[in-house]
Amino acid sequence: MAINLNGLDLSGAPASAARAAATAQSNTTSAQDATQQSGPQVTITSTAALMARLQEALAAKPAVDWAAVNAISRAIEAGSYKVNPDKVASGLINSERALSPLDLSEA
Numbered sequence: 001m002a003i004n005l006n007g008l009d010l011s012g013a014p015a016s017a018a019r020a021a022a023t024a025q026s027n028t029t030s031a032q033d034a035t036q037q038s039g040p041q042v043t044i045t046s047t048a049a050l051m052a053r054l055q056e057a058l059a060a061k062p063a064v065d066w067a068a069v070n071a072i073s074r075a076i077e078a079g080s081y082k083v084n085p086d087k088v089a090s091g092l093i094n095s096e097r098a099l100s101p102l103d104l105s106e107a
Contacts, residue, residue: 044052075081 072081
């Protein structure tokens with residue numbers, strides 16, 4: 001289900017598709033709006049607006065950085081890739097600390 005609040009498409013669909021759908025919906029309801037009183041307005045927080053913009057920015061980026069994958073693959077093949085166990089452990093601990101305040105239990 002797509003959610004479109006004040007022109008922000010939160011469904012993950014491309015923004016151009018959301019604008020086209022909003023324009024079509026606006027055209028079909030403009031006659032009704034002219035005869036009816038204005039209903040309640042829906043607004044979103046600045047955090048929600050930021051998250052919508054971040055979603056659009058991330059959708060424009062590739063899911064995998066193939067240049068980095070290839071560089072690491074070449075280093076492994078050449079035997080020059082070194083794993084820093086302290087850095088790996090630190091990263092895991094930091095991830096756990098960042099996620100621990102979240103309620104991730106399944107309901």
